[in-house]
Amino acid sequence: MLRYLVNMIVAILPPTRAFGLKRFLWLRIGAEVGEGTRINAGARIWGGGPVTIGRDTWVGMNLFIIVPVGSEVAIGSNVDIGPDVMIECGSHDLGGPDRRAGTERADNIEIGDGTWIGCRATLLGGARVGAGSIVAAGALVLPGTYPDNVLLKGVPARAEPLGTESGDSP
Template identity: 40%
Template sequence: MGFSQSLYRKLIVNGLAAWPAVPSRVRARLYRWGGIDVQTTFLSARCYFSGNRVTIGERSFVNGGCYFENHGAITIGRGVSLGMEVMLCASTHELGGPDQRAGKPIGLPIRIEDGCWIGTRAVILPGVTIGAGCVVAAGAVVTRDCAPHGLYAGTPAKRVRDLPSEKTAEAVG
């Protein structure tokens, strides 16, 4: 991406589209013009995207102030809800020597599968997959994969409860 394209993307995606006065449907179009694969219109203001390697599925909701740091790809499934100021960090660094511990940057993908709810100010770290139907509590820091249909909370996030899935709901009903 050349300088003018990068500047254009930054102005459109993190400038105009982030402005609270922009209607959600227009915001979705602006994100698409900036190269982000957005399949929903439930997009709140003041979100930040460091790049365009982001996919947001149908019926998903992105609340205000979410941060998408995507040196690695970020994929959000269908029907996912992100609370306010959720931080998705898809990059880290190799461990460097004693003179500079943050070595070469590396991107690791983040995947949030269908139907998840990520609470306010949760942090999702590089290389994590959150299985379908999970809930991540507000303020949790997710450092490892989350198995489907669980409630995860804490720092680091741990599974604290199983949640009903379609299979268990059918067996109960």
């Protein structure tokens, strides 16, 4: 119930203001949120699993984290998350023809330090994105372990190597 109330409060606060208050509220609902992390309006956490976010991370508007009990979300430091991103730990095993969504299950999601996640990307349970990677806007990241410094793009997302230097957008 407390997570529900906090989600409602965060939704009505100014989008790019009151970062300290939003962080304080997320800490009260059990999320671990590092110093300097900025949470934008509409960002919400559903479910009873733990959420850890490193320091100096940007949480875009309307981030939606669904973390059922039995799963967890770990987001590194210096991560930038665009608006309308979905991080979904829950899923189902494949059922029979009478009901394809079979037994519920939940898998962890990990996002490495320095990663940039573009708007409207979706990460599914079991995804482990390496440090310094880019998840392109609209990408669908399926369960799997992705190495450091890759560009994940497409539906489903495929990994392409990135350089380690700063420069133009991919």
